[in-house]
Amino acid sequence: MQRTIRIQLQPDLETASVLSQTTEQYTLSFNAVCKYGWENDLANGVELHKATYYEHRAMTGLPSQLVCAARVKATEALKSAKALKKKGKKVGCPTSRRCPIRYDMRSYTVWFDRSELTILSLNGRVKLPFEIAEYYRQYLSWKNTSADLLQDRKGRWWLHVVMEIETPLASVSDEFVGVDLGIATPAVDSRGNKYGSDHWKGVEDRTFELRRRLQSKGTKSAKRHLRKVSGRQKRFRKDCDHVLSKRLARSVSSGATLVFEDLTNIRGRAKMRKAQRRRLHGWSFFQFQAFVTYKAEARGVNVGFVDPRYTSQKCSQCGHIERKNRPSQAEFRCKKCGFECHADDNAAINIREDFLKLRAAVNPPIALRSLDG
Numbered sequence: 001m002q003r004t005i006r007i008q009l010q011p012d013l014e015t016a017s018v019l020s021q022t023t024e025q026y027t028l029s030f031n032a033v034c035k036y037g038w039e040n041d042l043a044n045g046v047e048l049h050k051a052t053y054y055e056h057r058a059m060t061g062l063p064s065q066l067v068c069a070a071r072v073k074a075t076e077a078l079k080s081a082k083a084l085k086k087k088g089k090k091v092g093c094p095t096s097r098r099c100p101i102r103y104d105m106r107s108y109t110v111w112f113d114r115s116e117l118t119i120l121s122l123n124g125r126v127k128l129p130f131e132i133a134e135y136y137r138q139y140l141s142w143k144n145t146s147a148d149l150l151q152d153r154k155g156r157w158w159l160h161v162v163m164e165i166e167t168p169l170a171s172v173s174d175e176f177v178g179v180d181l182g183i184a185t186p187a188v189d190s191r192g193n194k195y196g197s198d199h200w201k202g203v204e205d206r207t208f209e210l211r212r213r214l215q216s217k218g219t220k221s222a223k224r225h226l227r228k229v230s231g232r233q234k235r236f237r238k239d240c241d242h243v244l245s246k247r248l249a250r251s252v253s254s255g256a257t258l259v260f261e262d263l264t265n266i267r268g269r270a271k272m273r274k275a276q277r278r279r280l281h282g283w284s285f286f287q288f289q290a291f292v293t294y295k296a297e298a299r300g301v302n303v304g305f306v307d308p309r310y311t312s313q314k315c316s317q318c319g320h321i322e323r324k325n326r327p328s329q330a331e332f333r334c335k336k337c338g339f340e341c342h343a344d345d346n347a348a349i350n351i352r353e354d355f356l357k358l359r360a361a362v363n364p365p366i367a368l369r370s371l372d373g
């Protein structure tokens with residue numbers, strides 16, 4: 001499994017100028033290899049290397065590894081242009097105005113623990129401090145592989161590093177577990193297990209009240225206080241999402257599938273508001289979904305999603321859908337068959353069942369499939 005993390009470099013003026021010149025020379029070399037390959041109908045790496053390497057080293061002053069990296073990139077571009085041409089598409093010689101430099105393990109080294117890296121440039125290895133967004137910290141224990149150096153429109157320098165982790169071969173066992181995210185209980189699964197702590201709601205409610213009070217005050221010091229409270233709330237929610245996703249991913253064995261309602265894909269503001277009421281005070285689903293997906297994948301656990309409509313109003317025993325099946329937040333009592341249980345448990349079972357139905361529709365049982373071929 002791979003993820004790309006974005007590292008913002010903090011070069012001083014002199015180093016920034018070196019990076020800029022290195023990129024220029026790299027681009028020059030890339031474009032020249034493309035031109036040569038295009039004119040001579042060549043897309044073979046060895047041939048292109050023989051034809052351009054010495055000339056390009058002298059012309060650009062780039063270290064050997066970067067000349068080779070530019071040629072490898074140009075070869076890829078020529079190959080894909082050729083493939084498009086074969087399909088009858090109109091293509092010209094590949095060119096780049098500012099080609100991101102591709103680094104590998106021999107041309108850059110990164111130390112995440114001290115936020116420092118070195119990359120190869122026209123001046124040999126240059127050392128750079130960097131900053132990394134909090135979100136990417138979860139991937140830092142993975143192995144770093146290749147990296148691209150680029151500059152954005154605002155002139156900031158970035159290194160996009162591809163991080164890799166060995167994952168157990170993804171297989172699908174017949175363990176399917178539906179999970180309902182709720183308010184009083186953060187998560188309930190279709191086996192009746194509960195996750196997360198009841199006191200989260202209390203903390204969240206108190207913060208919500210405090211924020212409301214500060215917002216209505218509107219003074220300078222209230223605003224300052226509000227910023228502090230917002231930061232604290234963000235960290236608290238993040239910790240909770242971490243705990244919740246970790247416990248869920250660990251509750252099943254590798255090959256199992258955890259199923260959730262897809263509450264991040266809802267269109268329309270009214271529906272969105274309604275969906276968000278399913279978690280406290282608009283607590284986002286995006287973060288939780290990202291955490292759970294990543295933690296599950298790392299353990300060889302699959303994650304599935306279902307349409308959230310009706311999961312809370314549908315009877316998990318007879319399928320009857322009615323709003324009145326749900327007399328209160330916590331209760332479920334079917335108007336048709338009389339089935340009674342906790343509303344969260346009923347929803348979790350529905351989530352599992354909906355997913356199995358969905359799966360059967362796109363993925364007929366193996367016995368059926370082997371009949372036709």
Ligand SMILES: [Zn+2]
Pocket residue numbers: 315316317318319320334335336337338339
């Ligand atoms: Zn029923």
